[in-house]
Amino acid sequence: MEDDDDTKQVEFHEMGLDDRLLKAISKLGWSSPTPIQERAIPLALEGKDILAQARTGSGKTGAFSVPIIQKVLTSKQTAIEQCVKALILTPTKELCSQAYKNILELTSCCSREVKCVDVSPQVPLPTQRPMLSEKPDIVVGTPSRVLAHLQAGNLNIRESLEMIVIDEADLMFSFGYEDNVKAILGQMPKIYQAFLMSATLGDDVRALKKMVLHNAVILKLTESQLPQTSQLTQYHIKCPDEDKFALIYALFKLRLVRGKTLLFVNNVDRCYKLRLFLEQFGIPACVLNSELPVNSRCHIVSQFNDGLYEYIIASDENLLIDPQNRPQDDTQKRQRKKDQEFGVSRGLDFQNVSNVINFDFPTSVQAYIHRVGRTARGDNKGTALSFISLKEMPLLERVEAELAGKDGQDTAVFKPYQFKMDEIEGFRYRAKDAMAAVTRVAIREARLKEIKQEMLNSQKLKSHFDENPRDLQILRHDKNLHTVKSQPHMKNVPDYLIPPTLQNLAGKGKGVKTRRGNARKRGPSEGQLKYKKRQADPLKSFQFKGLSANKKRKKEK
Numbered sequence: 120m121e122d123d124d125d126t127k128q129v130e131f132h133e134m135g136l137d138d139r140l141l142k143a144i145s146k147l148g149w150s151s152p153t154p155i156q157e158r159a160i161p162l163a164l165e166g167k168d169i170l171a172q173a174r175t176g177s178g179k180t181g182a183f184s185v186p187i188i189q190k191v192l193t194s195k196q197t198a199i200e201q202c203v204k205a206l207i208l209t210p211t212k213e214l215c216s217q218a219y220k221n222i223l224e225l226t227s228c229c230s231r232e233v234k235c236v237d238v239s240p241q242v243p244l245p246t247q248r249p250m251l252s253e254k255p256d257i258v259v260g261t262p263s264r265v266l267a268h269l270q271a272g273n274l275n276i277r278e279s280l281e282m283i284v285i286d287e288a289d290l291m292f293s294f295g296y297e298d299n300v301k302a303i304l305g306q307m308p309k310i311y312q313a314f315l316m317s318a319t320l321g322d323d324v325r326a327l328k329k330m331v332l333h334n335a336v337i338l339k340l341t342e343s344q345l346p347q348t349s350q351l352t353q354y355h356i357k358c359p360d361e362d363k364f365a366l367i368y369a370l371f372k373l374r375l376v377r378g379k380t381l382l383f384v385n386n387v388d389r390c391y392k393l394r395l396f397l398e399q400f401g402i403p404a405c406v407l408n409s410e411l412p413v414n415s416r417c418h419i420v421s422q423f424n425d426g427l428y429e430y431i432i433a434s435d436e437n438l439l440i441d442p443q444n445r446p447q448d449d450t451q452k453r454q455r456k457k458d459q460e461f462g463v464s465r466g467l468d469f470q471n472v473s474n475v476i477n478f479d480f481p482t483s484v485q486a487y488i489h490r491v492g493r494t495a496r497g498d499n500k501g502t503a504l505s506f507i508s509l510k511e512m513p514l515l516e517r518v519e520a521e522l523a524g525k526d527g528q529d530t531a532v533f534k535p536y537q538f539k540m541d542e543i544e545g546f547r548y549r550a551k552d553a554m555a556a557v558t559r560v561a562i563r564e565a566r567l568k569e570i571k572q573e574m575l576n577s578q579k580l581k582s583h584f585d586e587n588p589r590d591l592q593i594l595r596h597d598k599n600l601h602t603v604k605s606q607p608h609m610k611n612v613p614d615y616l617i618p619p620t621l622q623n624l625a626g627k628g629k630g631v632k633t634r635r636g637n638a639r640k641r642g643p644s645e646g647q648l649k650y651k652k653r654q655a656d657p658l659k660s661f662q663f664k665g666l667s668a669n670k671k672r673k674k675e676k
């Protein structure tokens with residue numbers, strides 16, 4: 120059954136929602152439902168199964184969370200026993216954490232009545248048993264984690280479960296969850312209400328639909344896969360791979376790219392290569408990839424959302440893996456150090472991202488859509504810029520054909536980014552110098568160093584952070600890795616490097632170094648710098664019961 124009802128806009132307060140839920144919605148600043156919410160919420164409240172396809176960033180999480188919370192609140196009026204009523208499955212831990220947070224926000228005015236837990240964090244199963252034994256109303260998790268709890272007897276849904284959501288449904292099979300989902304369905308009661316949410320409707324979603332839904336309403340929003348050109352501007356710039364580094368250096372230093380920016384590369388090594396390169400020019404960036412512990416990943420995203428970082432270099436390598444080549448058996452899975460339940464570009468709600476830069480062009484159309492969908496979310500505007508080497512051209516053409524074809528845009532999808540590469544010869548020269556320091560060994564060291572550092576942050580200090588959550592705010596993930604030798608002069612841009620046409624745009628005198636400016640401005644003394652550095656390093660500056668971490672370590676020895 121396809122729903123093509125086209126009547127007037129229905130507002131949240133006309134949906135028969137509980138006042139506490141309406142208050143939380145208003146606290147979130149959601150003045151009106153998005154199109155998918157407007158269509159899905161009333162149908163869900165009627166008890167219909169729903170298959171919803173709507174573009175990335177269109178508010179699908181609210182479309183299933185609002186009716187679930189409403190139904191839980193309604194059932195509380197007559198329920199005698201506390202039980203698990205809804206299960207939300209998403210393919211990555213980050214998405215679990217995001218859905219969980221959204222539910223917490225939506226239940227902020229009824230948090231005593233509606234309990235929700237996220238079981239995705241990779242702690243030992245028994246650690247989560249106590250919270251599941253309280254039979255929370257809503258359980259969020261990845262399919263593998265939920266199944267593990269079901270099999271361990273920590274969770275029982277056979278009698279009580281009323282609703283199941285499969286979010287980012289099109290990823291479930293390609294992330295290898297088919298068997299997990301089947302096994303979970305095998306433990307559900309015969310009658311339940313189900314929601315499948317997806318940005319695309321492919322064969323995998325159709326297969327899931329057969330498995331999970333009964334006579335569902337299909338909400339296929341005929342909007343484009345990405346926001347319209349008035350909201351999202353997509354540029355491309357042709358440059359050989361070796362020029363990409365000089366180009367990004369010039370764009371940042373000349374302030375041609377401003378605001379929070381996500382830079383996508385195609386593998387973990389490239390993350391560190393780019394980070395070490397930028398580090399030499401005094402441009403700090405965080406790295407996000409599947410090797411980092413999940414606590415660090417979630418912390419980086421939340422700090423980025425809080426405005427602590429300007430740049431994140433992300434590799435969405437899981438999305439770029441050909442589904443045919445995903446490791447199938449357990450041995451293979453164990454051999455891969457990377458977290459299979461990781462996804463940077465899928466569904467993650469990075470907030471207020473001004474720019475997405477495809478430093479490396481993604482290897483599939485879907486990966487392009489999901490990366491670029493991290494900007495221009497909700498009703499915000501955004502820019503996407505793709506660097507294209509000659510060998511990446513066919514991929515760009517595929518994306519262009521797909522977006523132009525499906526979205527029916529009357530203008531070209533991509534605008535050429537007007538930039539004269541030959542005007543940045545000086546940047547190229549410096550970039551070459553910096554690249555010489557970014558050796559394979561430096562990259563390997565940086566990768567190892569960061570993993571070690573992040574493991575320490577996320578495990579050893581976890582209990583400290585649990586007790587002192589405010590300290591977590593000052594723990595930074597973008598500090599210099601120091602695996603390449605830094606040359607202080609590289610951090611500044613002398614006048615002669617700035618192309619004449621860009622002298623004004625580059626904000627000369629506002630951070631871009633001029634000769635006079637240098638002479639006048641004396642930096643902090645070495646001692647001041649050391650003190651600042653020490654203060655900025657929570658591992659050194661934390662106070663454990665009146666002792667600094669270092670002193671404590673020494674004392675323990």
Ligand SMILES: Nc1ncnc2c1ncn2[C@@H]1O[C@H](COP(=O)(O)OP(=O)(O)OP(=O)(O)O)[C@@H](O)[C@H]1O
Pocket residue numbers: 148149150151152153156173174175176177178179180181318465466467468492496497498
């Ligand atoms: N009714 C609304 N009004 C304004 N903003 C909203 C509304 N509903 C959701 N949002 C905001 O829009 C952003 C995107 O929402 P959400 O993450 O649910 O999108 P999505 O469709 O699930 O995207 P994806 O497919 O990438 O997961 C979020 O920041 C969310 O807070």
